[in-house]
Amino acid sequence: QKEVEQNxxxxxxxEGAIASxxxxxxxxxxxxxxxxxxxxxxxxxxxxxxxxxxxxEDGRFTAQLNKASQYVSLLIRDSQPSDSATYLCxxxxxxxxxxxxxxxxxxxxxx
Amino acid sequence: NxxxxxxxxxRILKIGQSMTLxxxxxxxxxxxxxxRQDPGMGLKLIYYSVGAGITDKGEVPNGYNVSRSTTEDxxxxxxxxAPSQTSVYFCASSYSRGGAxxxxxxxxxxxxxxx
Numbered sequence: 001q002k003e004v005e006q007n008x009x010x011x012x013x014x015e016g017a018i019a020s021x022x023x024x025x026x027x028x029x030x031x032x033x034x035x036x037x038x039x040x041x042x043x044x045x046x047x048x049x050x051x052x053x054x055x056x057e058d059g060r061f062t063a064q065l066n067k068a069s070q071y072v073s074l075l076i077r078d079s080q081p082s083d084s085a086t087y088l089c090x091x092x093x094x095x096x097x098x099x100x101x102x103x104x105x106x107x108x109x110x111x
Numbered sequence: 112n113x114x115x116x117x118x119x120x121x122r123i124l125k126i127g128q129s130m131t132l133x134x135x136x137x138x139x140x141x142x143x144x145x146x147r148q149d150p151g152m153g154l155k156l157i158y159y160s161v162g163a164g165i166t167d168k169g170e171v172p173n174g175y176n177v178s179r180s181t182t183e184d185x186x187x188x189x190x191x192x193a194p195s196q197t198s199v200y201f202c203a204s205s206y207s208r209g210g211a212x213x214x215x216x217x218x219x220x221x222x223x224x225x226x
Binding site for chain 2: 044090097098100101
């Protein structure tokens with residue numbers, strides 16, 4: 001079992017819809033969780049982080065964390081074609097000092 | 112503000128050759144990482160460092176070596192290149208080990224092909 005599992009893509013949504021990306025993790029020592037966006041041929045860039053149970057909103061993005069279920073999600077509201085990218089979920093284990101990444105979910109937003 | 116700088120951006124190696132991928136950061140980050148990313152896959156940790164003089168293995172260290180003599184630099188050495196090492200390599204750094212400041216900043220990547 002991978003330490004970080006993401007729902008397999010690709011995911012396609014129409015412009016203006018809500019895109020929902022999911023991630024589960026197995027390392028119970030993980031304390032922080034990150035969503036990175038990676039455009040084709042580019043390096044990952046951070047879009048959201050969360051370390052407390054519940055929701056965290058930033059503009060059109062909402063990250064949700066449920067530590068009991070070891071589940072992290074990212075919602076993108078009013079999806080735009082520019083949101084088309086691969087989204088990487090990562091967990092961070094403070095004691096180990098390193099992150100573990102999922103394989104990513106590719107999102108396509110169709111105009 | 113340069114952030115994380117990787118060189119070279121592209122490289123073709125022949126089987127058995129060696130090379131060093133350079134990584135430098137100017138953000139005074141303690142933590143630095145080397146990842147590889149195969150097509151359609153996520154990032155796999157090769158080596159990481161929590162400070163100058165300290166390095167540790169990640170998930171896929173075989174065939175690689177690192178050193179960290181300064182806070183700024185974290186070179187990755189490939190010895191006896193093999194086709195299985197064809198990948199995109201990302202160097203990253205982060206400030207701290209706790210909470211929000213563990214955000215990783217990535218370099219632009221090195222696309223390596225071994226033929």
